[in-house]
Amino acid sequence: MTRNRRSAKAAGQRMESAVEDYLQWALQDGRIMRLRLHGSRDVGDIGNVMLRGMPACIEVKNTTVMDVAGHLHEAAVEAGNMDSPYPIVVQKRRGIGIDTREGTGRQLVLMTLETFARICNDGLPLGPEVEEWLGPEEE
Numbered sequence: 001m002t003r004n005r006r007s008a009k010a011a012g013q014r015m016e017s018a019v020e021d022y023l024q025w026a027l028q029d030g031r032i033m034r035l036r037l038h039g040s041r042d043v044g045d046i047g048n049v050m051l052r053g054m055p056a057c058i059e060v061k062n063t064t065v066m067d068v069a070g071h072l073h074e075a076a077v078e079a080g081n082m083d084s085p086y087p088i089v090v091q092k093r094r095g096i097g098i099d100t101r102e103g104t105g106r107q108l109v110l111m112t113l114e115t116f117a118r119i120c121n122d123g124l125p126l127g128p129e130v131e132e133w134l135g136p137e138e139e
Contacts, residue, residue, distance in 0.1 A: 015060050018098040022101055026105070041081040045059055054084060057078050057088065059078060072111070085118050088111050089110040090109055
């Protein structure tokens with residue numbers, strides 16, 4: 001079946017709701033919620049997800065074509081809008097349903113290596129930036 005604008009929008013809304021439900025359940029946090037559109041200042045699709053004390057910008061995609069570069073760029077722009085160091089895309093996997101938590105939990109999470117490194121580094125600056133952030137060593 002070919003998607004039209006209305007069916008694509010409905011599929012996206014179902015995916016966002018499934019991700020919201022899954023993250024509320026998995027993280028035991030009822031504050032996690034779907035966000036409203038903010039026009040050119042959009043801040044992602046799922047709100048109140050925190051990583052290392054900082055907000056994560058979660059962009060949810062249920063598309064027939066997986067445009068990794070485009071989706072990551074969109075997440076990065078929206079992360080900038082919310083001052084988040086963590087732009088993350090949740091991408092629907094073809095052939096894996098979202099009607100159950102198990103299915104939703106098997107969807108893909110996409111991020112850059114830089115984002116992954118920031119998560120591993122507790123949100124602190126990376127590489128030589130750490131020394132700049134901490135300041136000169138005291139002797």
